[in-house]
Amino acid sequence: MSAIFPKWMNLFPTVAALGGLAATAGAVGGFWYYATPKFWNVGYMPKQPGGGFSHQIHAGKLGMDCRYCHTKVEKSYEANIPNVATCNGCHADGRLADLLATSATHKERTEFIRTAYASDEAIQWRRVHKVPDYVHNFPHHVHVAAGVSCFSCHGRIDQMPVVYQAQPLSMSWCLDCHRAPETSLVPRDLVTRLDLVEGQLAARAAGMPGEVASGRQLLDALREAPPQNCGACHY
Numbered sequence: 184m185s186a187i188f189p190k191w192m193n194l195f196p197t198v199a200a201l202g203g204l205a206a207t208a209g210a211v212g213g214f215w216y217y218a219t220p221k222f223w224n225v226g227y228m229p230k231q232p233g234g235g236f237s238h239q240i241h242a243g244k245l246g247m248d249c250r251y252c253h254t255k256v257e258k259s260y261e262a263n264i265p266n267v268a269t270c271n272g273c274h275a276d277g278r279l280a281d282l283l284a285t286s287a288t289h290k291e292r293t294e295f296i297r298t299a300y301a302s303d304e305a306i307q308w309r310r311v312h313k314v315p316d317y318v319h320n321f322p323h324h325v326h327v328a329a330g331v332s333c334f335s336c337h338g339r340i341d342q343m344p345v346v347y348q349a350q351p352l353s354m355s356w357c358l359d360c361h362r363a364p365e366t367s368l369v370p371r372d373l374v375t376r377l378d379l380v381e382g383q384l385a386a387r388a389a390g391m392p393g394e395v396a397s398g399r400q401l402l403d404a405l406r407e408a409p410p411q412n413c414g415a416c417h418y
C-alpha cells in the first residue's frame with residue numbers, strides 16, 4: 184500500500200493546476216473508501232482493556248479537568264494518553280480505601296491498574312480517533328489556543344462511559360469549520376468545559392442573547408484565519 188503514496192502525492196500540484204481535482208479526488212476517495220480501515224468512523228467504539236476507563240465517572244461525576252490527564256493538549260500537536268502512574272495515583276492500594284474495602288465490583292474493575300503498575304507495564308488502550316498518514320500531524324495546541332473546544336471535535340466526552348468517535352474527521356468536516364470558524368469559537372478558558380460550551384454554541388446557533396463573547400470577535404482576535412490551502416494539512 185505504501186508504494187501508492189508517492190505516486191498519487193505527486194499528482195497534487197498538477198491536479199490543482201488543471202482544475203481536474205474533483206475527478207481525481209473522487210477516484211482517490213474511492214480508493215480510500217475501500218483501502219482504509221472501516222473502524223475509524225463516527226460511532227467507532229472499541230472495547231478497552233481491563234475495567235476500561237469511564238470519562239463519565241472521572242470527567243463528569245468527579246469533575247476532573249481534561250488537562251489533568253491529557254497534559255500536553257495545550258502545548259503539543261498530540262493530546263497524550265496518561266500513563267498508568269496517573270491512574271495509580273488514586274487507584275493504588277491504600278488509596279480510596281473505603282471504596283476498595285466495601286465494593287468488590289470497584290476493587291475488581293480497578294485491579295488491572297494495580298497489576299499493570301506493579302509489573303511496570305503500559306495499559307494497551309485502543310485508539311479511537313485517527314487521521315490518515317498523508318495528513319500532517321493534527322495540531323491540538325493551535326486549536327485549543329484559538330478557542331476550539333474539545334466538544335466541537337469529540338462531543339460530550341464527559342458523558343461517555345466508553346469513548347466513541349462523535350465526528351467524521353473527514354476533509355470536508357475540517358474545512359466546514361475552517362471556512363466558518365466563528366460558529367465554533369469560545370473563550371479559551373472554557374475549552375474543556377464541555378457542558379458550558381455545548382449550551383453556549385447552541386444559544387449562538389439559535390441567535391439567542393447571553394453569549395459572553397461573540398464568535399466574530401473571537402475570530403477577529405486570532406493571529407490568522409484557519410488555512411484552506413492543501414499544503415497546510417497535506418505533505
Ligand code: HEC
Nearest residue numbers: 236241242247248249252308310311312333337340341346
Ligand atoms: C483521569 C484521566 C482522564 C481525564 C480526566 C480525561 N481523560 Fe480522556 N482519556 C483518558 C484515557 C486513559 C483514555 C484512553 C482510554 C479511552 O479511550 O477510554 C482517554 C481517551 C480520550 C479520548 C479518545 C482518544 C483516542 O483514542 O482517540 C478523547 C477524545 C479524550 N480522552 C478526551 C478527553 C476530554 C475532552 C476530557 C475532559 C472532558 C478528558 N478526556 C478527560 C484519561 C482521561
Ligand code: HEC
Nearest residue numbers: 234235236237240241265269270272273274289292293296
Ligand atoms: C483523582 C483520582 C482518580 C484518578 C487519577 C483516576 N481515578 Fe478512576 N476512579 C476514581 C474514583 C473516586 C472512582 C470511583 C467513582 C465512583 O464509583 O463513583 C474511580 C473509579 C474507577 C473505575 C471503576 C469504574 C466503575 O465502573 O465502577 C475504573 C475502572 C477506573 N476508575 C479507572 C481509572 C483509570 C484507568 C485511570 C487512569 C487513566 C483512573 N481511573 C484515574 C478516582 C480516580
Ligand code: HEC
Nearest residue numbers: 249253256262263310312313314321326331332333336352
Ligand atoms: C479541531 C478538532 C479537535 C479539537 C478541538 C480537539 N481534538 Fe482531540 N483529536 C482530534 C483529531 C483529528 C484527532 C486524531 C489525531 C491524529 O490522528 O493525529 C484527535 C485525537 C485526540 C486524542 C487521541 C490521542 C492519541 O494519541 O491517542 C485525545 C486524547 C484527544 N484528541 C483529546 C482532546 C482533548 C482533551 C481536547 C480538548 C482540550 C481535544 N482533543 C480537542 C481533533 C480535535
Ligand code: HEC
Nearest residue numbers: 325329331335357360364367405406407408409410415416
Ligand atoms: C471546529 C472548528 C475546527 C475544526 C473542526 C478543525 N479546525 Fe483546524 N483550525 C481551526 C481554527 C479556528 C484554526 C486557526 C487557529 C489560529 O490561527 O490561531 C485552525 C487551524 C488549523 C491549522 C493551522 C495550524 C497552524 O499552525 O497555524 C491546521 C493545520 C488545521 N487547523 C488542521 C485541521 C485539520 C486537519 C482538521 C480536521 C481533522 C481541522 N483542522 C479541523 C478550527 C477548526
Ligand code: HEC
Nearest residue numbers: 208211212215314318352353354357358410411412413416
Ligand atoms: C484543513 C485540513 C485540510 C485541507 C486544507 C485539505 N485537506 Fe485534504 N484531507 C484532509 C483530511 C483530514 C483528509 C482525510 C479524510 C478522511 O480520512 O476521510 C483529507 C483527504 C484528502 C484526500 C483523500 C480523499 C478523501 O477525500 O478522503 C485528497 C485527495 C485530498 N485530501 C486532497 C486535498 C487537496 C487537493 C487540498 C487542497 C485543495 C486539500 N486536500 C486540503 C484535510 C485537509
